[in-house]
Amino acid sequence: MELNVREENGFKFLDEGRGETLLLLHGLFGALSNWTSVTEHFSKKYRVIIPMMPIYDMPIKKAGLEGLVKFVEDFVAFKNLNEFTLIGNSLGGHVGLIYTLQNQHKVTRLVLTGSSGLFENTMGGSYPRRGSYEFVKEKVEYTFYDPKIATKQLIDEVFEITKSIPTCLRMVAIARSAQKHNMAEELHKITIPTLLIWGLNDTITPPLVAHEFNKLIPNTELRFIDKCGHAPMMEHPGEFNRIFENFLAKNKVLI
Numbered sequence: 001m002e003l004n005v006r007e008e009n010g011f012k013f014l015d016e017g018r019g020e021t022l023l024l025l026h027g028l029f030g031a032l033s034n035w036t037s038v039t040e041h042f043s044k045k046y047r048v049i050i051p052m053m054p055i056y057d058m059p060i061k062k063a064g065l066e067g068l069v070k071f072v073e074d075f076v077a078f079k080n081l082n083e084f085t086l087i088g089n090s091l092g093g094h095v096g097l098i099y100t101l102q103n104q105h106k107v108t109r110l111v112l113t114g115s116s117g118l119f120e121n122t123m124g125g126s127y128p129r130r131g132s133y134e135f136v137k138e139k140v141e142y143t144f145y146d147p148k149i150a151t152k153q154l155i156d157e158v159f160e161i162t163k164s165i166p167t168c169l170r171m172v173a174i175a176r177s178a179q180k181h182n183m184a185e186e187l188h189k190i191t192i193p194t195l196l197i198w199g200l201n202d203t204i205t206p207p208l209v210a211h212e213f214n215k216l217i218p219n220t221e222l223r224f225i226d227k228c229g230h231a232p233m234m235e236h237p238g239e240f241n242r243i244f245e246n247f248l249a250k251n252k253v254l255i
Helices: 032-042 065-079 091-102 133-142 152-162 165-180 207-216 237-250
Strands: 005-008 011-016 021-025 047-051 084-089 107-113 194-199 220-225
Touching: 011 032, 011 065, 021 032, 021 091, 032 047, 032 237, 047 065, 065 091, 065 165, 084 091, 091 107, 091 165, 107 237, 133 152, 152 165, 194 207, 194 237, 207 220, 220 237
Parallel strands: 021 047, 021 084, 084 107, 107 194, 194 220
Antiparallel strands: 005 011, 011 047
């Protein structure tokens, strides 16, 4: 599926399909393309919206969770969204959790996959090393159970990002902001239906993180995918979509 990226009012985003809205948030090294299979599958019945998070170009002083949550709030206001399902991967899940706590009247369902917010082993325990292709290749492969998922195109995209010193500084600031912000004492306030889709072989947010989210958020459903790392929607898109679709069917929203 070719992604039709729009630019309006300072935002870059994908807006496909019609119907009930699904708002998708990507992670620290993510992009709109991370959600290609989800968009292709669900845009037939739903309106799928994916903003490009300003991780690589936001002002350095605002590079952190607070700045990203403010971005989502501004984007939701721009798109005039009132009731939607929020889906977040990795850092996108962390941002989604904070946004939901502050705007639970807008979010009807929450889906987390490989989310930070409790614990994460960022990039295998280290930050991006500028100018080292092999370092970037190793760390991108570390995201997946099957390193072949880390195509040369994907590695090249991340390498181009990490060649910029200002971009690396922003990413380090955002990663540190996420690591310092533990949400364990706040999660009980999230009462909407919540789905946790986790890779059983996730080395960045291991399965124990999913179990902890499941314990702390009251209304949850936890599903693991075997032979799967930190990005289930990319590594096992068919299984991810099936689990997600079943969750939507079981938790219908009355409009």
